[in-house]
Amino acid sequence: MLFKKLAQVSSLVLSLLLYSNAAAKNLPTQSVIPGGIILIPIKDAAQKNTPQVFFSGRRAMVLRNTNEWIAVVGIPLDQQTGTAAVEIQLGTHTRTHSFNISGKTYTTQKLNVAPKQVDLSSEDLARVEREQPKIRAAMATFSEHEPLDLQLVQPVKGPRSSSYGLRRVFNGQARNPHTGMDIAAPTGTPIYTPLTGRVVDAGNYFFNGNTVIIDHGQGLVSMYCHLNSITVLVGAVLNTGDKLGEVGATGRVTGPHLHWGVALNHAFVDPVLFLERPSVAP
Template structure:
């Protein structure tokens, strides 16, 4: 603590008396936000040190998507959601500091093998009619704009509470096979619960979308800041509207069995830099 305070003072961010006072921990000092568990694998979160800087640096993927940057002038850290489809190997992000200089930061993505799940669902939700395909494409384009949300400020909390009690019925990353046909891996966590069970916000956030979608059924999206979003699907009812601000633990909806499902449950998704990542990384161990 003393070293951090003196370094801040040397950067002109604390006066020396303030630095000396800060050297004695105060019980009133708030604890830092608990960051997600690091996992440099497809579907995981990389925690990359950006080093010191007087102001928060800007960080982006190579594709130009802004990244969540947290920390303080002693050390800033970029949190990078890694897409499930990413091949293991070398990757990098780009960082720009206050003087406009840009530099790459490289990291390595390790392989991870996810399990497979075979499900039987209504044939019309696998082989879509022309009308259903057109509806899906409209909804996909709309949700792409929702997923591009990046708001300030960055979140103050990162450790999430589970939005509904229940058994985890399907984990993130499972390769889904519907009626014998392979589809995209599971992009969230399924929690089995009875229809009508309240769904609670895991973090403070703002409602940025609600709707009834072909695959996801009743759906709510929350924006927590800095490109961190959460999604709740298959809802039987929605108790919020776009623009509502919620605190941790506030009710937003109720569990249901709408959309493409085999029974009542909550599909809970966590998105970081427009990438679905494993919600378990944001939960207490």
């Protein structure tokens, strides 16, 4: 009898845990622009299958929320403005959800670095070509489990020295735009994990220097670059607030800082959308 009661209570607790899961999560700020995020509620209470959502052929995050789901979709910085659509698969049914991506003009930033970091030697070029697929594969990680939350803690205390989306000109030559957030801090400043996750890559790369990549679940993957030292190993599970390394100036940099990248469905989006919103309007 007591056992039965306990079983009933624990199954109630379990279902409460399961169903309050997504509802209790803080969602990122929606911003339907290149480099932003769109939140798409999916209502289909009759269906027992969890929907799968795809954007540009890449699986996107879906969170369960009591009687509905919510897709959290990253919009790549190089996405064309205008009409776009996600594909929603529910059981055997597939439908599309269209939305409009508005434009944003990002400003240009001019930087001067060592010439060999802009005009690459054939050796360095070969190294970059070897490294890119490894970095891309780590950033494309998609784990089925939901992230514990979608609000992140800024991993390093310090001013954000340049923002996401800047068009970059290195030594007078246009290069890829900036797809992360730079946080200025002295070499040796500890970097803390902004949200529980598993280390999927840790290594040294030509442009990114010493780098750590963390998988938080459902395609939310974060990246930490230019580290002076890495203090975690691939496979380690880190909790929010665990140290993962120290700020440095390795790779292509003009000075010590953390480059922080945050990706959804393999698209680097603006990390600021995951930071706590000010409780009072500025």
